[in-house]
Amino acid sequence: MNNNRDHWSLRNIILITLIAIFCGVIFWGTGFLYTGLTLILTPFGLAPLANDILMGVWCMAGPLAGMVIKVPGSAFLGEFLGSAVEVFLGGQWGASAFISGLVQGIGSELGFTLTGYKHYNWLGITASVITTTIVTFGWDMIRNGYNHYDLGLLSLLFITRLVSTFIFSGIITVLVSKLLTRSSREE
Amino acid sequence: MNPGLKLILMIILVLEISFIENLSLNVIIIIICLIYLLKKRPSSKQLVGLFLGPLIPAVGIFLSQMFYGNGGSLLAGVFATRIYAYVFLGACFTFSTNMTDLMKALEQSFHVPAKFVYGILSAFNLLPKVIQQIKVIRTASLMRGVKINFWSPKIYFKAILSALQWSQNLAEAMESHGFVEDQPRSQYHPIRLTQRDWSQFFAILVVFQGLVLILNSKFL
Numbered sequence: 001m002n003n004n005r006d007h008w009s010l011r012n013i014i015l016i017t018l019i020a021i022f023c024g025v026i027f028w029g030t031g032f033l034y035t036g037l038t039l040i041l042t043p044f045g046l047a048p049l050a051n052d053i054l055m056g057v058w059c060m061a062g063p064l065a066g067m068v069i070k071v072p073g074s075a076f077l078g079e080f081l082g083s084a085v086e087v088f089l090g091g092q093w094g095a096s097a098f099i100s101g102l103v104q105g106i107g108s109e110l111g112f113t114l115t116g117y118k119h120y121n122w123l124g125i126t127a128s129v130i131t132t133t134i135v136t137f138g139w140d141m142i143r144n145g146y147n148h149y150d151l152g153l154l155s156l157l158f159i160t161r162l163v164s165t166f167i168f169s170g171i172i173t174v175l176v177s178k179l180l181t182r183s184s185r186e187e
Numbered sequence: 188m189n190p191g192l193k194l195i196l197m198i199i200l201v202l203e204i205s206f207i208e209n210l211s212l213n214v215i216i217i218i219i220c221l222i223y224l225l226k227k228r229p230s231s232k233q234l235v236g237l238f239l240g241p242l243i244p245a246v247g248i249f250l251s252q253m254f255y256g257n258g259g260s261l262l263a264g265v266f267a268t269r270i271y272a273y274v275f276l277g278a279c280f281t282f283s284t285n286m287t288d289l290m291k292a293l294e295q296s297f298h299v300p301a302k303f304v305y306g307i308l309s310a311f312n313l314l315p316k317v318i319q320q321i322k323v324i325r326t327a328s329l330m331r332g333v334k335i336n337f338w339s340p341k342i343y344f345k346a347i348l349s350a351l352q353w354s355q356n357l358a359e360a361m362e363s364h365g366f367v368e369d370q371p372r373s374q375y376h377p378i379r380l381t382q383r384d385w386s387q388f389f390a391i392l393v394v395f396q397g398l399v400l401i402l403n404s405k406f407l
Binding site: 008009010011012013014015017018019021022023025026027029030035038039041042043044045046047048050057060064068081085087088089090092093094095096097098099102142143144145148149150153167168172175176179180183 | 194197198201202205206208236240241243244246247248250251252253254255256257258262265266269273274276277278280281286302303305306307309310311313314317318320321337338340341342343344346347348349350351353354355357358361362366368
């Protein structure tokens with residue numbers, strides 16, 4: 001796409017931040033969905049599943065920023081700032097959203113790192129989806145006590161998270177970047 | 188305390204309690220944070236939000252650990268109170284710090300490059316415009332009879348198109364006002380990182396480690 005997208009310029013930093021804010025605001029509107037899902041799943045003891053169902057949505061800012069601005073670190077910054085939007089908007093998690101942002105950011109970024117920042121296509125995105133799933137799941141093993149569940153429930157949670165991340169951070173991200181490539185060609 | 192140092196302190200504490208499964212520790216943290224927060228005179232709406240916001244996830248994880256966890260009600264209580272401990276620790280930071288000061292502290296005391304600090308700050312100033320723009324995108328497609336949802340690639344596509352245009356305008360505007368990347372800047376509003384900040388920082392950490400040691404040896 002554009003030639004100017006490969007270094008940390010002021011413009012790219014603003015662009016990453018704006019992408020993060022747009023995503024943050026769009027997800028802000030899905031807050032009710034999280035609360036609703038948690039409420040429905042609570043009587044079955046499956047409330048944590050709500051996290052896993054929505055994980056892909058929360059982790060979109062990272063891969064989107066990574067695909068648009070092809071600089072090492074852009075996925076991390078995008079995802080981290082996406083979580084900061086919640087702090088600015090006064091979300092229920094307050095500043096502890098920064099921690100989730102750090103973890104998710106590392107997850108998103110690792111995929112691009114492992115593919116050497118050369119594969120801004122299905123390969124890079126799939127790697128990012130897998131690392132995001134593993135890193136965030138590892139964090140929930142500790143933070144939310146997933147390590148106290150049996151293997152059956154763990155697999156359910158893990159697979160749900162993988163599918164969710166693949167749909168949102170994978171498929172939708174690739175579709176968006178295809179739309180962007182097409183529009184820049186038609187200009 | 189210096190906002191940057193305060194953020195680091197909060198992150199350390201949150202990370203640390205994530206690795207310690209101790210009910211009393213969480214409860215003590217919640218009480219200490221609450222005392223600190225009450226001193227900041229929060230509005231009643233903020234207080235209610237603090238208690239109600241994490242309620243559903245906390246009850247959710249409690250029941251889930253009761254049903255499927257292998258640690259019984261004690262461990263279920265640990266994870267439920269942990270959610271509150273996170274939120275209260277986070278609130279101690281947000282209730283006492285403004286984001287502009289945080290960014291300035293990161294620039295002046297923690298050597299984050301100015302282009303990141305001012306780039307991010309200027310973009311966050313567009314937050315109300317972003318909210319407006321998403322409404323515009325949604326309404327525009329409704330006028331063509333298409334309902335656009337958070338899973339529609341189009342909403343992100345259009346959002347990124349706006350972001351591309353705005354970022355260019357904003358960067359040019361900043362540069363035309365004399366902002367030069369990678370150049371040293373003078374400070375109109377200096378934020379200091381004092382010895383007092385550092386001693387507070389280490390004092391809290393030391394007291395916290397002591398607390399962890401005592402709780403781990405006597406109870407649970």
